[in-house]
Amino acid sequence: MNIILLSGGSGKRLWPLSNDIRSKQFIKIFKTPQGEYESMVQRVYRQLLRTDKDARVTIATSRTQVSSIRNQLGEAVGISVEPCRRDTFPAIALATAYLHDVQGVSAEEPVVVCPVDPAVEQDYFEALAKLGQLAAEGDANLVLMGIEPTYPSEKYGYIIPGSRDAVSGVKAFKEKPDAETAKEYISRGALWNGGVFAYKLKYVLDKAHELIDFTDYHDLFDRYETLTRISLDYAVVEKEEHIKVMRFNGQWKDLGTWNTLTEAMDDACVGNAIQNETCRNVHVINELDLPVLCMGLKDIVVSASPEGILVSDKEQSSYIKPYVDEIERPVMFAEKSWGSFRVMDIEDGSMTIKVTLNAGHMMNYHSHKLRDEVWTIISGTGRTIVDGMEQPVKPGDVVTMQAGCRHTIIADTELKVMEVQLGEEISVHDKQKFRLES
Amino acid sequence: MNIILLSGGSGKRLWPLSNDIRSKQFIKIFKTPQGEYESMVQRVYRQLLRTDKDARVTIATSRTQVSSIRNQLGEAVGISVEPCRRDTFPAIALATAYLHDVQGVSAEEPVVVCPVDPAVEQDYFEALAKLGQLAAEGDANLVLMGIEPTYPSEKYGYIIPGSRDAVSGVKAFKEKPDAETAKEYISRGALWNGGVFAYKLKYVLDKAHELIDFTDYHDLFDRYETLTRISLDYAVVEKEEHIKVMRFNGQWKDLGTWNTLTEAMDDACVGNAIQNETCRNVHVINELDLPVLCMGLKDIVVSASPEGILVSDKEQSSYIKPYVDEIERPVMFAEKSWGSFRVMDIEDGSMTIKVTLNAGHMMNYHSHKLRDEVWTIISGTGRTIVDGMEQPVKPGDVVTMQAGCRHTIIADTELKVMEVQLGEEISVHDKQKFRLES
Numbered sequence: 037m038n039i040i041l042l043s044g045g046s047g048k049r050l051w052p053l054s055n056d057i058r059s060k061q062f063i064k065i066f067k068t069p070q071g072e073y074e075s076m077v078q079r080v081y082r083q084l085l086r087t088d089k090d091a092r093v094t095i096a097t098s099r100t101q102v103s104s105i106r107n108q109l110g111e112a113v114g115i116s117v118e119p120c121r122r123d124t125f126p127a128i129a130l131a132t133a134y135l136h137d138v139q140g141v142s143a144e145e146p147v148v149v150c151p152v153d154p155a156v157e158q159d160y161f162e163a164l165a166k167l168g169q170l171a172a173e174g175d176a177n178l179v180l181m182g183i184e185p186t187y188p189s190e191k192y193g194y195i196i197p198g199s200r201d202a203v204s205g206v207k208a209f210k211e212k213p214d215a216e217t218a219k220e221y222i223s224r225g226a227l228w229n230g231g232v233f234a235y236k237l238k239y240v241l242d243k244a245h246e247l248i249d250f251t252d253y254h255d256l257f258d259r260y261e262t263l264t265r266i267s268l269d270y271a272v273v274e275k276e277e278h279i280k281v282m283r284f285n286g287q288w289k290d291l292g293t294w295n296t297l298t299e300a301m302d303d304a305c306v307g308n309a310i311q312n313e314t315c316r317n318v319h320v321i322n323e324l325d326l327p328v329l330c331m332g333l334k335d336i337v338v339s340a341s342p343e344g345i346l347v348s349d350k351e352q353s354s355y356i357k358p359y360v361d362e363i364e365r366p367v368m369f370a371e372k373s374w375g376s377f378r379v380m381d382i383e384d385g386s387m388t389i390k391v392t393l394n395a396g397h398m399m400n401y402h403s404h405k406l407r408d409e410v411w412t413i414i415s416g417t418g419r420t421i422v423d424g425m426e427q428p429v430k431p432g433d434v435v436t437m438q439a440g441c442r443h444t445i446i447a448d449t450e451l452k453v454m455e456v457q458l459g460e461e462i463s464v465h466d467k468q469k470f471r472l473e474s
Numbered sequence: 475m476n477i478i479l480l481s482g483g484s485g486k487r488l489w490p491l492s493n494d495i496r497s498k499q500f501i502k503i504f505k506t507p508q509g510e511y512e513s514m515v516q517r518v519y520r521q522l523l524r525t526d527k528d529a530r531v532t533i534a535t536s537r538t539q540v541s542s543i544r545n546q547l548g549e550a551v552g553i554s555v556e557p558c559r560r561d562t563f564p565a566i567a568l569a570t571a572y573l574h575d576v577q578g579v580s581a582e583e584p585v586v587v588c589p590v591d592p593a594v595e596q597d598y599f600e601a602l603a604k605l606g607q608l609a610a611e612g613d614a615n616l617v618l619m620g621i622e623p624t625y626p627s628e629k630y631g632y633i634i635p636g637s638r639d640a641v642s643g644v645k646a647f648k649e650k651p652d653a654e655t656a657k658e659y660i661s662r663g664a665l666w667n668g669g670v671f672a673y674k675l676k677y678v679l680d681k682a683h684e685l686i687d688f689t690d691y692h693d694l695f696d697r698y699e700t701l702t703r704i705s706l707d708y709a710v711v712e713k714e715e716h717i718k719v720m721r722f723n724g725q726w727k728d729l730g731t732w733n734t735l736t737e738a739m740d741d742a743c744v745g746n747a748i749q750n751e752t753c754r755n756v757h758v759i760n761e762l763d764l765p766v767l768c769m770g771l772k773d774i775v776v777s778a779s780p781e782g783i784l785v786s787d788k789e790q791s792s793y794i795k796p797y798v799d800e801i802e803r804p805v806m807f808a809e810k811s812w813g814s815f816r817v818m819d820i821e822d823g824s825m826t827i828k829v830t831l832n833a834g835h836m837m838n839y840h841s842h843k844l845r846d847e848v849w850t851i852i853s854g855t856g857r858t859i860v861d862g863m864e865q866p867v868k869p870g871d872v873v874t875m876q877a878g879c880r881h882t883i884i885a886d887t888e889l890k891v892m893e894v895q896l897g898e899e900i901s902v903h904d905k906q907k908f909r910l911e912s
Contacts, residue, residue: 051767312797314790325820327782327801329489332790336771338783344765345778347785352752352770359750363765380818381828381892382763385869386852388892390819390826408870410850412894414824431823432846432896434872454819454826454894456850458870 037088037168038141040116040131041152042124042231043077043097043105048360049293052343053321055367060291061152062104062371065321067302076153076291078108087161092139095152096131103373107394114139119260124231125271126263129244130256136237137253143238146171150181150232155300159286164232167282170203171234176280178273179234180206182227184285188218191290193229193269195281200225203282209274227281230288233273243272294319294337294346294353309338317350323369342368342378366464374399375447380454387457393418393447401444401472407459409443411435416451420444421472442470475526475606476579478554478569479590480562480669481515481535481543486798487731490781491759493805498729499590500542500809503759505740514591514729516546525599530577533590534569541811545832552577557698562669563709564701567682568694574675575691581676584609588619588670593738597724602670605720608641609672614718616711617672618644620665622723626656629728631667631707633719638663641720647712665719668726671711681710732757732775732784732791747776755788761807780806780816804902812837813885818892825895831856831885839882839910845897847881849873854889858882859910880908 043061050060064073068082077095084091094114095105102115116131128149135141146168163181170179182195193212198205209229210221248263250256273279291297298319304311307322314332322328323341330338337353339346344363348356368379374397381388393399393416401421411420413433420427420435422443429435429445437443445453481499488498502511512520515533522529532552533543540553554569566587573579584606601619608617620633631650636643647667648659686701688694711717729735736757742749745760749768756771761779768776775791777784782801786794806817812835819826831837831854839859849858851871858865858873860881867873867883875881883891 310797310800312790312793314787322783324783326778326780327803328785329782329794329797329801330785331794331797332787333774333785336785338785340764340783342764344767345760345762345776345783347766347768347771347774347776349752349770352750355750356767356769359748359767359769362748363767365765380826381852383853383890386890388818388828388852410870410872412848412850414819414826414894414896415821432848432874432894434848434874436870436872452821452824454892456852456870456892458852 037091037165038135038145038147038237039084039091039093039164039168040128040135040147040149041077041080041093041095042127042149043095043101043152047292048357049354050297050339051356051360051363052341052346053323053339055343058104058370059101060297062101062108063321065297065301065306073306075108076155077105080152080156081109081113083156083158083161084164087158088165092135092141094131094135094139096127104371106373107371117257119257121265122260122263123265124268125266126248126260128240128268129248130253130260132237132240133244133250133253133256136241141237143236143241145237146234147237147240148232148234151230153291154230155287155289155291157287160284160288163282163284163286164234167232167234170280170282171236174236175278177235177239177278178276178280179203180273180279180281181230181232181284182281183230183232183288184283185218185222185226185228188215188222189228190215190218191292194218194221194226195229196221196224196226197281197283203280206279206281209269227283228288232284240272247271294339294348294356295350298337298350307340373397375450385458385460385462387462389455389457390414391445391453391455393445393451393453395447395450398446399444401442401470403440403442403468403470404457404459404466405439405468406461406463406466407457408439409437409458410456411437411445412454412456414452414454416447416449418445418447418449418451421446424473444472475529475603476573476583476585476675477522477529477531477602477606478566478573478585478587479515479518479531479533480565480587481533481539481590485730486795487792488735488777489794489798489801490779490784491761491777493781496542496808497539498735500539500546501759503735503739503744511744513546514593515543518590518594519547519551521594521596521599522602525596526603530573530579532569532573532577534565542809544811545809555695557695559703560698560701561703562706563704564686564698566678566706567686568691568698570675570678571682571688571691571694574679579675581674581679583675584672585675585678586670586672589668591729592668593725593727593729595725598722598726601720601722601724602672605670605672608718608720609674612674613716615673615677615716616714616718617641618711618717618719619668619670619722620719621668621670621726622721623656623660623664623666626653626660627666628653628656629730632656632659632664633667634659634662634664635719635721641718644717644719647707665721666726670722678710685709732777732786732794733788736775736788745778811835813888823896823898823900825900827893827895828852829883829891829893831883831889831891833885833888836884837882839880839908841878841880841906841908842895842897842904843877843906844899844901844904845895846877847875847896848894849875849883850892850894852890852892854885854887856883856885856887856889859884862911882910 061076116134194210196207305320309320309328311330320338375393499514554572632648634645743758747758747766752770758776813831
């Protein structure tokens with residue numbers, strides 16, 4: 037099975053765990069059968085491989101997510117990077133071209149596309165395989181998954197199927213309705229459109245060539261910024277006559293708000309937290325090194341990260357966005373391809389950052405114009421290169437770097453460093469990268 | 475007026491703002507008329523001096539509070555340090571001897587004793603002055619304040635007065651009753667015993683000499699550990715025949731739990747916090763450098779400090795103690811005579827601490843057996859002395875100290891230092907102090 041997982045952008049609706057550079061799909065709040073915590077993207081990947089161990093998985097995403105995907109899924113997964121946002125048709129065209137031109141997938145093979153974030157069970161992945169099979173059989177150019185609605189949601193588009201059969205034609209597509217209209221649709225047998233569908237690779241590739249002037253994947257990638265924003269639904273789905281819908285009546289939960297996300301959590305507390313026995317329907321996700329104590333709470337989510345602390349009634353939590361927009365704050369924590377960093381302290385003229393490098397990884401070789409830096413190694417061993425000079429480092433070693441000096445650090449084991457930045461203007465943009473002569 | 479403020483021990487009922495070394499009376503959550511935040515002890519001191527600018531104020535407290543008192547009240551206030559806890563009679567005897575032998579107060583002068591922590595208005599301090607006057611007049615050996623009860627509290631002892639007059643004899647003392655009994659007492663005209671009273675200095679001094687074998691304040695201080703624990707009520711008050719009670723019907727609120735403390739707060743939020751418009755009766759006290767966002771909460775207190783985060787229903791918050799007892803955690807923040815420190819990070823084999831020294835102050839000259847240390851100056855200027863060598867320091871300067879090396883730092887301006895401690899065993903007890911040769 038060829039599968040494209042659409043890994044959407046960052047969002048503020050799960051603040052403080054999601055931010056401008058970190059998305060909900062990377063938060064580790066679910067449990068594996070072995071009892072370890074895993075993220076949405078890890079869970080969907082594990083479930084996929086369990087259904088089809090040879091599945092070829094490609095994640096269509098933005099550049100900012102590449103480090104987190106590599107950290108959480110390793111090197112085996114394919115990544116189709118969208119250079120910028122251009123809606124779903126360009127994104128799916130790019131990922132399809134990537135499958136064909138980079139991964140060497142035949143134009144005749146079926147491709148299944150689905151979002152990375154709903155909470156689903158094993159039956160969903162079996163349905164995906166079936167969807168791919170239907171596309172391969174070629175009775176239709178596009179085969180959609182139609183999810184049996186559990187309530188008259190206003191969040192989804194609806195598909196009116198031609199019959200009550202497991203697989204049928206499509207009578208009509210409906211935009212996100214209000215609750216009244218949704219009820220009426222459902223009484224007419226309508227299904228949710230969850231953005232899950234399958235096609236033969238060449239079908240989308242041909243559509244892409246019809247609508248966009250490009251030669252191959254690399255050419256499409258290079259001109260991506262010039263493309264018009266257009267959704268797949270508008271560009272393709274709603275115009276296609278040879279289209280079918282396959283019913284799915286298993287679990288399919290959108291985890292876009294704290295309210296729905298906490299419903300899908302396996303534990304009431306993730307991280308250092310205590311709830312007393314008078315708490316009811318309370319969830320705590322605590323990424324800080326501080327204990328959280330909850331007493332006498334009902335229907336509340338508490339979420340704490342280096343970005344901030346949310347304490348919200350669960351239903352209210354869906355109205356979070358405008359409040360988070362008001363909170364201006366530099367990014368305090370980030371996962372990188374080489375490890376992670378966390379801002380520990382900000383003073384006028386200084387910033388202290390704890391840097392963790394994974395074993396075998398290194399920072400870019402770089403310099404800063406407007407700040408000096410001091411590294412104190414707090415654990416692990418490795419090497420620093422400062423203005424071309426390599427030195428081994430161990431806990432307690434100190435490296436001081438004047439503004440302008442080129443530097444990097446290489447982790448031989450996992451390496452933790454307390455970095456103090458000093459200067460009148462400390463900015464993430466003050467960074468020049470250099471190639472390291474070997 | 476000579477006044478002894480009893481500044482009680484640390485408590486866990488206001489966790490995470492109070493801990494083993496920090497007490498509720500030092501938390502800055504009230505507002506001065508100028509709009510600045512002040513603590514309980516600062517407020518009571520300010521209110522006292524407003525009533526009587528020449529008041530001689532002595533704080534009876536434990537050693538652990540001396541730094542906080544000096545930081546918050548300055549050098550003018552007297553401090554009678556109890557070397558250990560020995561209940562109220564030894565504490566008041568020691569403070570009374572301190573007034574006589576150290577401050578030179580005449581044995582004929584009245585002394586007023588009151589706890590540091592209730593929330594009161596100006597009329598209370600006028601009542602204290604009146605209480606002292608009554609003691610000076612000498613009609614009774616002890617004059618108690620009897621507080622008009624506002625509800626049948628189980629938290630206080632009761633005084634049954636001889637009459638309904640403003641000042642009267644005492645018919646009986648009653649231990650803390652249950653609510654039913656409290657109601658009955660109140661129907662008989664009983665008053666709360668808030669631990670507020672006045673006497674002529676020599677009265678308590680004579681009682682002390684009767685019950686304890688000592689010569690003067692210094693002798694009493696030295697043998698303090700050998701004294702028997704006994705309350706003033708038991709040792710003196712309940713046996714005294716020449717005793718009066720003066721009614722007080724102004725505001726007098728005990729601030730011992732989050733529920734009562736938040737009632738007395740001037741602002742709903744102290745620190746970086748947002749409440750959305752659906753919050754009702756919510757208080758946030760946030761000492762962290764992180765924003766707190768509250769949505770849709772009712773009757774809740776949120777309190778965040780380097781010790782942890784509390785989210786509690788206000789009524790439930792009075793049951794906090796056993797939960798906090800379960801939280802084992804090194805002290806993460808402390809005020810010292812020279813400034814303050816905050817633990818930023820703990821790893822196996824290292825601990826990172828942000829140290830703030832007040833201008834003109836210095837650490838003790840000291841060494842550690844089992845750890846190395848690295849200082850990176852992040853702001854301010856001063857001098858370090860390392861193994862006798864003095865060096866000026868400024869932001870960006872780094873000082874490395876091997877185990878065994880003697881060191882201190884002197885702040886010429888306010889000085890902030892990121893200190894990384896490195897060693898297999900990092901403990902507050904690994905510290906030898908030395909006299910600095912000048």
